[in-house]
Amino acid sequence: MAxxxxxxxxxxxxxxxxxxxxxxxxxxxxxTGEFVSIIGPSGCGKTTILSLAAGxxxxxxxxxxxxxxxxxxTNTNIGYMLQQDYLFPWLTIGQNIDxxxxxxxxxxxxxxxxxxxxxxxxxxxxxxxxxxxxxxxGMKQRVALVRTLAAKPSLLLLDEPFSALDFQTKLKLEDLxxxxxxxxxxxxxxxxxxxxxxxxxxxRILLLTxxxxxxxxxFKIPEELRERSPLDARQHPxxxxxxxxxxxxxxxxxxxxx
Amino acid sequence: MNPKLxxxxxxxxxxxxxxxxxxxxxQLILLITFFFLWEIASRFNWIDPLIFSSPSNVWGLFIEMxxxxxxxTHMGVTLLETILGFLIGTIGGILMAAFLWWFxxxxxxxxxxxxxxxxxxxxxxxxxxxxxxxxxxxxxxxxGVLISIIVTTLVIYGAFNETDKNLIKVVDTFGASTLQKFxxxxxxxxYPSMVSALKVNVGLAWVGVIxxxxxxxxxxxxxxxxxxxxxxxxxxxxxxxxLVVILATLMYQVVAxxxxxxxxxxR
Numbered sequence: 122m123a124x125x126x127x128x129x130x131x132x133x134x135x136x137x138x139x140x141x142x143x144x145x146x147x148x149x150x151x152x153t154g155e156f157v158s159i160i161g162p163s164g165c166g167k168t169t170i171l172s173l174a175a176g177x178x179x180x181x182x183x184x185x186x187x188x189x190x191x192x193x194x195t196n197t198n199i200g201y202m203l204q205q206d207y208l209f210p211w212l213t214i215g216q217n218i219d220x221x222x223x224x225x226x227x228x229x230x231x232x233x234x235x236x237x238x239x240x241x242x243x244x245x246x247x248x249x250x251x252x253x254x255x256x257x258x259g260m261k262q263r264v265a266l267v268r269t270l271a272a273k274p275s276l277l278l279l280d281e282p283f284s285a286l287d288f289q290t291k292l293k294l295e296d297l298x299x300x301x302x303x304x305x306x307x308x309x310x311x312x313x314x315x316x317x318x319x320x321x322x323x324x325r326i327l328l329l330t331x332x333x334x335x336x337x338x339x340f341k342i343p344e345e346l347r348e349r350s351p352l353d354a355r356q357h358p359x360x361x362x363x364x365x366x367x368x369x370x371x372x373x374x375x376x377x378x379x
Numbered sequence: 380m381n382p383k384l385x386x387x388x389x390x391x392x393x394x395x396x397x398x399x400x401x402x403x404x405x406q407l408i409l410l411i412t413f414f415f416l417w418e419i420a421s422r423f424n425w426i427d428p429l430i431f432s433s434p435s436n437v438w439g440l441f442i443e444m445x446x447x448x449x450x451x452t453h454m455g456v457t458l459l460e461t462i463l464g465f466l467i468g469t470i471g472g473i474l475m476a477a478f479l480w481w482f483x484x485x486x487x488x489x490x491x492x493x494x495x496x497x498x499x500x501x502x503x504x505x506x507x508x509x510x511x512x513x514x515x516x517x518x519x520x521x522x523g524v525l526i527s528i529i530v531t532t533l534v535i536y537g538a539f540n541e542t543d544k545n546l547i548k549v550v551d552t553f554g555a556s557t558l559q560k561f562x563x564x565x566x567x568x569x570y571p572s573m574v575s576a577l578k579v580n581v582g583l584a585w586v587g588v589i590x591x592x593x594x595x596x597x598x599x600x601x602x603x604x605x606x607x608x609x610x611x612x613x614x615x616x617x618x619x620x621x622l623v624v625i626l627a628t629l630m631y632q633v634v635a636x637x638x639x640x641x642x643x644x645x646r
Contacts, residue, residue, distance in 0.1 A: 175552055176547070177551060181390075194554065195551060195554040196554065197550055200552070201552035203549065205545070207543070207548075209564070209567070211568075211570065211645060212567075220563060221553055223559075223563070224553040224554070224555045224563065225554065251642075252533075271553075272553060356409065
């Protein structure tokens with residue numbers, strides 16, 4: 122069943138002198154429990170699609186549905202993870218997580234216990250009273266994940282959450298996030314420019330064209346890669362073939378027209 | 380630790396301690412020399428003792444005014460005015476900045492007027508203040524407020540607007556209201572700017588209050604300066620100047636300690 126539906130979505134940005142066509146026509150669905158990645162050249166409008174789905178900005182035309190309800194404003198059913206952790210530097214780790222509950226006005230013992238349990242799953246229980254500056258980049262991004270999950274969203278929008286990390290940390294975090302999301306039966310839409318990451322983590326991959334964005338190609342990742350953890354999938358013999366395939370498609374994109 | 384290293388460490392610590400003492404002693408020598416030279420120069424008529432007074436005369440007046448109690452009144456009045464001017468200026472500036480942040484349209488409308496007000500030498504408005512508030516303490520406090528409130532508004536409003544957009548985006552994704560955004564992000568993110576505004580405003584409040592007292596008052600350290608000048612009692616002018624320097628420095632130090640306390644959790 123489709124959790125997120127984008128139907129004939131278009132987006133234009135206005136400035137005093139220009140109308141910029143950011144998204145020409147995008148159609149796709151993400152089913153419940155699915156992990157879908159969007160890849161494409163930089164500046165093609167990937168993040169715009171996430172912002173639209175999150176209800177942070179309005180689309181110009183078309184329909185965006187969460188289950189059957191149109192998304193018009195932000196919704197606690199949708200969690201958003203940014204490129205960096207963006208933890209509040211003046212709050213402890215625990216307070217940073219509680220901030221999410223405060224804002225959605227659902228701070229109570231039960232929800233707090235839930236977030237502390239998540240923190241334990243991220244191996245960060247002992248860091249609850251530390252300040253963000255005392256943690257490494259990977260740890261902070263794990264805290265950011267807990268903060269996003271605190272509102273118990275059914276859909277997670279991930280905006281290149283691994284891009285600011287070193288390679289080793291990134292691989293570990295991919296595994297951890299992948300496992301956590303599968304366990305909690307969360308649906309995820311990941312935006313990335315890293316082909317390997319997309320193949321390793323996703324069930325499906327959407328390839329976007331240059332701006333104005335359209336979906337150029339649709340890849341269904343086979344069972345043998347999907348059932349493996351991202352780290353194991355990278356070791357699988359077919360992984361390189363998929364990488365080559367998608368790499369070629371990316372290379373073959375028409376050069377930017379505008 | 381190996382004994383040789385230990386010895387070197389002890390030597391290093393002694394050296395550091397000694398240097399610290401040298402600084403303090405030099406500072407004291409400088410202070411004493413200043414007063415000593417002032418006294419000598421006055422005694423031997425190198426400077427006109429009628430205009431530049433002398434430490435012994437200032438001290439004499441200090442004792443006299445302390446005994447008859449008038450000094451306490453003058454100091455008390457000026458301190459009260461300065462503290463009130465400082466508090467109202469700072470808190471008022473922060474409130475005005477919050478107001479402007481809340482209503483972006485208003486802030487665009489008011490922008491040129493605020494810039495003009497900021498550029499205006501506030502002291503020029505002194506006579507207006509006296510007409511509005513009357514020839515009393517309120518006018519002096521108003522001068523202290525006026526001189527600090529506009530620049531505080533501008534600085535804090537700037538800090539509000541410079542808050543990391545991504546931190547705001549984080550709370551936006553949770554559907555935060557404007558009030559929540561302000562309370563949870565904007566205000567704490569601008570906290571360091573507010574604390575440093577405190578330090579600047581201490582100095583500004585002193586300027587405003589002393590000038591205010593020049594214009595209208597019959598009590599206070601600024602009044603003592605202007606009155607002493609008018610009756611050609613420069614002992615009084617010098618005494619008041621010395622007290623202003625000491626009190627302003629003390630107040631600045633108190634705010635500096637407060638700043639350290641308020642910023643203890645931030646790095």
